[in-house]
Amino acid sequence: MxxxxxxxxxxxxxxxxxxxxxxxxxxxxxDIPLYVDPFLLWKSPSQQDQSLHTSIINSFNNLNFLVQKGKIDQARDNLILASECQEIGLGLSKKRKGIKISRNKADEILSLFQKIPEYGKYGFVHFEEIQFYVDGIAKDRISDICCNFIKSLIIFDRLYNTTMRRSRNTNY
Structure with a gap:
């Protein structure tokens, strides 16, 4: 059966x-209907969570650096690639096959660095704010972008903790 x-x-x-x-x-x-909330990582008392938030923000603001250097195509491609994270399996997809954002949606997000002078000059402190400016961007997409920016750290942490748990439980 x-x-x-x-x-x-x-x-x-x-x-x-x-x-x-x-x-x-x-x-x-x-997918599991759970999400990574970057604001909660920032607000967490855990330094590890706060460093994950910093890593996410630095990765997102690197897109601004690329835009400022005239590498808009590279910034767009990076954002499109980061917009869906199937490896982690969080979100709303019923088939675990999420859809990446379009070129137009990526351009709309990247244009925030140019339309809002503070973002262009200083970058985002909380990139989840893009939900306020861009239609079609919500918690699922924010979570996917977060997971893509930190997935190597998540995978390493899970492997490390599993290995450490096994080594503590091993009887010699």
Whole structure:
């Protein structure tokens, strides 16, 4: 009998409940309706969370640097690439196949650096503010961009913590 909405632990035969784990159990074929909120990373008392926020902001503001240097095509391509993060599996997609933003939407976002002098000069402190200026950008897209900017750190942290947990539980 086929499992309806299989989770990764079901697929691999792991007996664990969500309450026993310190991470969200992913479904194999659809996103989990959870999001990374960059504002909460910034507001967190954890220095690690705050450094993730700084990394996200620096990555986003690098797009402004590219725009200011006349490398608009590169900035647009980077933003389009970052606009969907299928590896993490968070958001609203029912098939785990999200859609990247269009060139026009990327141009609309990048134009904020030129239309709003403070953003062009100093960059964003909270890039999630783009939701206020650009239609069609909401928590799911903000979360995907965040995840793309920090996914290597998330993956490394998960691998490191899993390895450390296993080494503590090993009896010699």
């Amino acid at each position: 086929a499992i309806v909405r299989p989770r990764i632990i079901d697929y691999h035969g792991i007996s664990a409940t969500q309450a026993q784990l310190d991470f969200a159990i992913a479904f194999l074929d659809e």
